[in-house]
Amino acid sequence: MMLLKKIAYHTLDLLFPYICAGCGVPVSYASQGICANCMESIAEPDDPCPVCSGPMNGSSCPICSSRMTYMDRTIALGEYAGALKKIISSVKFGNNTRVAGCLAELAAVKAMQFASGVDYITAVPMNKKKKWRRGFNQSELLARKIAARAGIRYRDLLREKPGSGSQKILSVRERYINIIGRYEPVCGGLHGKSVIIVDDVFTTGSTINECSRVLREAGCSRVFALVLARVPSGIR
Ligand SMILES: [Zn+2]
Ligand SMILES: [Zn+2]
Structure with missing residues (x-):
């Protein structure tokens, strides 16, 4: 055989x-x-901050010490640079499903290592207009693949309210302010639940942090952010 x-x-x-x-x-x-x-x-830098996965300054994190973060932990496969950056592009823009499966496998191993016993895996949502234009929500496809491999149930938990503008031209500080109130839960029954929320790339962290805040407000007891890669400079 x-x-x-x-x-x-x-x-x-x-x-x-x-x-x-x-x-x-x-x-x-x-x-x-x-x-x-x-x-x-594909590896994280040594001893990243467990909350935001950014670089530490001695024993304190310059990012988490200067703003509210709502995730218990950010799990990243590695930094958004070099080979991993190219690999993610091939999935995002080249629809390389074989490679997407491989990344999901790596992410599932990390999910089971750092976030065992969670109830659901969900994804950062995309508004209907954007999803229609692009044809799919990359983070959702990825989250479903990770869920299948980790043996955890995938569930849509959040939606992006209609009419939300783009974040792209904003500064980091503006991004954090502009995103407040953009998402809402689509279901109840989240009290005391542990959730992993998946996004492809952690750029400033404003999106996944706000999603984590809404999940906590909806009653989740633990929220883990799982991303393929983290932009090295991270939140400033
Ligand atoms: Zn941190
Ligand atoms: Zn290679």
């Missing part, structure tokens, strides 16, 4: 050569689309 599988993979490699989504070297069908070097490079 193993031999047959090997032959099948070898044939697939000849027919449909794969290249690594992180660096472009040829990779085998069996590799899930990421080479060993790039796979090894």
Whole structure:
């Protein structure tokens, strides 16, 4: 059986050569689309802040000490740079489902390591107009894949209120203010529940922090933010 599988993979490699989504070297069908070097490079920096996953300044976090954060912990696969940045782009813009599955697998392992015993996995929601334009909510697809692998139930818990403007041209401080009140729960029964909320990239943290706040307000006892990558500079 193993031999047959090997032959099948070898044939697939000849027919449909794969290249690594992180660096472009040829990779085998069996590799899930990421080479060993790039796979090894996906790692968090040493001793990140457990709450926001940013760099620590000695024993205190310069980010969490200067603003309210509502997640118990932020779990990130690595920094949004180098190979991981390219890999995420290949999923986001190239719809590379093979690589998406591989990232979900890595994220599920981390979810089980740091956030065991949670009730639901959910995603940062996207308003209907944006979802219609893009065709899908990247974070939701990812969250569903992670949920399936971690054996945790996926559930839509939040929605973005209609008419919410873009955050892109705002400064970090403005982003944190502008986003307040943008999301609302879509269901009840969250009292005492533990939840993982998934987003693809943690840029300033304003979105996932506000989603965490709303989940807490709805009664959740623990909220974990799970992201594929964190922009190294993080919240300022
Ligand atoms: Zn590579
Ligand atoms: Zn922090």
